Amino acid sequence: MRYELYYWPGIEGRGEFVRLALEEAGAAYVDVARSAKSGGVDALMKYLDDGKIARPPFAPPFLKAGKLLIGQTANILFYLGQRERLAPRDEAGRLWANQLQLTIADFVDETHDTHHPIAGGLYYEDQKPEAKRRAAGFRKERMPKFLGYFDDVLERSTGNYLAGRKLTYPDLSLFLLVDGLRYAFPKAMRRLEKKIPRVIALRDRVAARPNITAYLTSDRWIGFNQQGIFRHYEELDG
Amino acid sequence: MRYELYYWPGIEGRGEFVRLALEEAGAAYVDVARSAKSGGVDALMKYLDDGKIARPPFAPPFLKAGKLLIGQTANILFYLGQRERLAPRDEAGRLWANQLQLTIADFVDETHDTHHPIAGGLYYEDQKPEAKRRAAGFRKERMPKFLGYFDDVLERSTGNYLAGRKLTYPDLSLFLLVDGLRYAFPKAMRRLEKKIPRVIALRDRVAARPNITAYLTSDRWIGFNQQGIFRHYEELDG
Numbered sequence: 001m002r003y004e005l006y007y008w009p010g011i012e013g014r015g016e017f018v019r020l021a022l023e024e025a026g027a028a029y030v031d032v033a034r035s036a037k038s039g040g041v042d043a044l045m046k047y048l049d050d051g052k053i054a055r056p057p058f059a060p061p062f063l064k065a066g067k068l069l070i071g072q073t074a075n076i077l078f079y080l081g082q083r084e085r086l087a088p089r090d091e092a093g094r095l096w097a098n099q100l101q102l103t104i105a106d107f108v109d110e111t112h113d114t115h116h117p118i119a120g121g122l123y124y125e126d127q128k129p130e131a132k133r134r135a136a137g138f139r140k141e142r143m144p145k146f147l148g149y150f151d152d153v154l155e156r157s158t159g160n161y162l163a164g165r166k167l168t169y170p171d172l173s174l175f176l177l178v179d180g181l182r183y184a185f186p187k188a189m190r191r192l193e194k195k196i197p198r199v200i201a202l203r204d205r206v207a208a209r210p211n212i213t214a215y216l217t218s219d220r221w222i223g224f225n226q227q228g229i230f231r232h233y234e235e236l237d238g
Numbered sequence: 239m240r241y242e243l244y245y246w247p248g249i250e251g252r253g254e255f256v257r258l259a260l261e262e263a264g265a266a267y268v269d270v271a272r273s274a275k276s277g278g279v280d281a282l283m284k285y286l287d288d289g290k291i292a293r294p295p296f297a298p299p300f301l302k303a304g305k306l307l308i309g310q311t312a313n314i315l316f317y318l319g320q321r322e323r324l325a326p327r328d329e330a331g332r333l334w335a336n337q338l339q340l341t342i343a344d345f346v347d348e349t350h351d352t353h354h355p356i357a358g359g360l361y362y363e364d365q366k367p368e369a370k371r372r373a374a375g376f377r378k379e380r381m382p383k384f385l386g387y388f389d390d391v392l393e394r395s396t397g398n399y400l401a402g403r404k405l406t407y408p409d410l411s412l413f414l415l416v417d418g419l420r421y422a423f424p425k426a427m428r429r430l431e432k433k434i435p436r437v438i439a440l441r442d443r444v445a446a447r448p449n450i451t452a453y454l455t456s457d458r459w460i461g462f463n464q465q466g467i468f469r470h471y472e473e474l475d476g
Contacts, residue, residue, distance in 0.1 A: 054394055055334050058341045058387050070333055072340040074312075079333055095308055095317060096293050102310040103296045109347060117355050118368065119375035130356065130368050137357035149296050156292055 003029035004064035006044045011228040014073045015061040020172040021077055023215040025084035074101045077169045086169045097163050100170035107146040112229045114138045114236055135236035139188040147196045150174055154198035175206035180230030187237045241267035242302035244282045249466040252311045253299040258410040259315055261453040263322035312339045315407045324407045335401050338408035342415060345384040350467045352376045352474055373474035377426040385434045388412055392436035413444035418468030425475045
């Protein structure tokens with residue numbers, strides 16, 4: 001089966017968490033909105049505007065997998081995890097992977113809101129003082145708390161990965177989170193990294209996987225920029 | 239099996255989404271931190287502080303179900319949904335229920351941030367001007383968008399509930415969302431409700447269910463207050 005991923009072109013955004021899973025699995029997929037051949041952004045908008053879709057997604061990303069149309073990043077990953085062997089096989093393990101992914105999602109939301117604390121529909125320039133205040137608390141309280149938690153999970157793990165001896169999809173997402181934070185908050189991360197050695201080692205382990213390395217050097221990889229979730233504004237980095 | 243729910247006492251918070259599922263299912267459970275007999279808040283803190291727990295939760299709520307310790311609201315509901323027959327039985331339906339729940343969770347996060355746009359660790363009084371700005375966008379853009387989406391989902395449903403002819407756990411959560419928004423933003427909701435008749439009808443349908451009615455008139459029900467997610471500040475209601 002060839003998956004169809006629907007996400008806004010031009011940014012990694014939440015779509016990147018799905019891309020990493022598809023790439024690690026070596027799955028066949030088309031990144032619909034980024035390809036004129038597959039219909040571009042119009043094909044994505046069709047799913048948001050078409051009143052006939054029985055189970056409409058609220059927002060991208062969403063994934064078409066045969067007849068299934070699956071929305072919400074963590075939900076897509078839950079599905080792909082089972083199907084593409086990127087999740088534990090037992091129920092307890094699957095719930096644990098989902099729990100970790102939802103905690104990552106909470107952290108990603110908070111990261112986004114450092115540059116958009118007032119409204120996602122306004123420009124950063126229209127909420128700069130508020131962003132500065134929010135980012136200060138984020139750097140001081142939230143980054144150490146979340147990243148410290150994942151370091152702790154790795155310490156307690158029975159293997160080198162979050163959920164044990166095998167890589168699962170939250171490992172891929174944590175990799176993206178570390179690189180995104182390095183891009184957005186280089187100074188804060190430099191200070192923090194020595195306190196989270198297990199998270200950094202996991203990040204390197206994921207980056208070294210053949211399918212991930214190949215992806216990051218391909219033209220499928222978008223990279224970070226100033227329109228995504230992870231943005232670098234010097235004044236927000238303390 | 240008797241479930242153990244761990245959540246902060248004194249507020250409904252995210253724990254309430256789990257309580258509603260347990261109550262509708264008629265499940266046996268103890269609300270640990272609210273009962274001295276079961277150990278109170280100390281029993282909850284033990285799970286957050288004990289370095290020996292193999293799969294530690296990041297934050298309440300979490301649910302103990304036999305040997306399982308499950309964190310993250312949507313993850314707990316995913317588990318309870320299957321086990322307590324509050325979810326569709328087929329894979330596509332289960333993914334759809336999870337997708338709806340995650341969209342509700344996003345909306346709940348945004349609702350919380352109307353009174354805490356800068357930092358959860360600061361008092362409301364320390365972020366009032368920012369809250370006023372954030373709440374204005376929330377009332378004008380986000381409330382109509384999210385609630386309109388759920389009205390649309392109900393219109394497209396094959397039955398009276400979000401996922402078809404049977405009640406599933408996202409219906410219970412949407413009920414709580416409507417009542418919470420009525421408490422927090424009574425004026426904004428009064429204007430909006432005529433545009434979302436299906437959501438309001440669903441809310442009434444859930445409220446009329448025998449187990450829910452019994453719960454809402456029991457002393458297990460906490461009710462809304464000014465420490466929870468849904469808070470009423472007149473200046474935020476426009």
